Amino acid sequence: MSGVMERTLAILERLARDVRGVPLATLADELDIPRSATHRLLTELAEHGYVRQSRERGDYMLTTKLISLGLNYLKHSGVVDLCQPIMDRLAETAGELVRLGVVDVDHITWVALSQGARSGLRYDPDQGIDAKLSCTSSGHVWLSTMSEDDALTLVSRQGFGKTSDYGPAAPTTPTALLKAIRTARKQGYAITVDTYAAGLAAISTAISVPGRGAVGVLAISGPSVRLTEERMRALAPDLLAAASDIANVSGASPLFDRAYAPA
Known part of the structure; x- marks a missing residue:
């Protein structure tokens, strides 16, 4: 999967299917995105308030920002x-x-x-x-x-x-x-x-x-x-x-x- 927008949307759509969160490695492997690129996109999404990382397991999950929108x-x-x-x-x-x-x-x-x-x-x-x-x-x-x-x-x-x-x-x-x-x-x-x-x-x-x-x-x-x-x-x-x-x-x-x- 190539293209920043395509990868970002794929991450959001995948996270929307699991309210408990998804490990970074799972996201990268399932979406065929390099783990370094996955981490960078998740960091940017978190900075803009769309994603957060759970304290317990470190999995990534959507915030309520998209829901609110x-x-x-x-x-x-x-x-x-x-x-x-x-x-x-x-x-x-x-x-x-x-x-x-x-x-x-x-x-x-x-x-x-x-x-x-x-x-x-x-x-x-x-x-x-x-x-x-x-x-x-x-x-x-x-x-x-x-x-x-x-x-x-x-x-x-x-x-x-x-x-x-x-x-x-x-x-x-x-x-x-x-x-x-x-x-x-x-x-x-x-x-x-x-x-x-x-x-x-x-x-x-x-x-x-x-x-x-x-x-x-x-x-x-x-x-x-x-x-x-x-x-x-x-x-x-x-x-x-x-x-x-x-x-x-x-x-x-x-x-x-x-x-x-x-x-």
């Missing part, structure tokens, strides 16, 4: 204030996790959630990450809003999700993916089971605004033993209504102004 960004975007009540109502109806993703030109990033599961198995995913387009219901339904050529182009950039890394039913070929996309386009929502992870089910729909296209996605996710296909289809009208409500208020947040446009 992200939360302030979301606060000023207005997306949480606008959408949280709608998501909370849907989560209470579904009794499962509801997540909101926003389109940022060529990818979807999860920015808000509401947990409706009060007991038993609960799906508790990371926030602020990008949706895997090839093997998530959100990816499928968003891809269904564009031409199939554009959809395959975006997936080729991100890569197909391998069944060893994701779920056993994850589409791994363009043919399988296009079948899922066409089904989502016909229904107006996408349903997946065991594609992102074994035992996980989800139903998603696009948040579409006339004249702007799909600006986001709304998803209900949960354990497949509870969130069966029959249950998901029964929740589809509520999901579509909530997505429509968010679309109606989306003009008040600049975060919903990054819809994909073919090059």
Whole structure:
């Protein structure tokens, strides 16, 4: 890995995956960066308040500075204030996790959630990450809003999700993916089971605004033993209504102004 910016971002992204911290040697080896260069970048990040070293083991970890930046960004975007009540109502109806993703030109990033599961198995995913387009219901339904050529182009950039890394039913070929996309386009929502992870089910729909296209996605996710296909289809009208409500208020947040446009 070469380039100061590329290396710095790779370090931040790796540290974001382990709240307890990561040893310098592990960072250097995993990211293929010389240890001397890794130490220099970590020192600079620490000087600017983005990284600190634990007193106990000497491992490096993120400070709350990046978190604060992200939360302030979301606060000023207005997306949480606008959408949280709608998501909370849907989560209470579904009794499962509801997540909101926003389109940022060529990818979807999860920015808000509401947990409706009060007991038993609960799906508790990371926030602020990008949706895997090839093997998530959100990816499928968003891809269904564009031409199939554009959809395959975006997936080729991100890569197909391998069944060893994701779920056993994850589409791994363009043919399988296009079948899922066409089904989502016909229904107006996408349903997946065991594609992102074994035992996980989800139903998603696009948040579409006339004249702007799909600006986001709304998803209900949960354990497949509870969130069966029959249950998901029964929740589809509520999901579509909530997505429509968010679309109606989306003009008040600049975060919903990054819809994909073919090059």
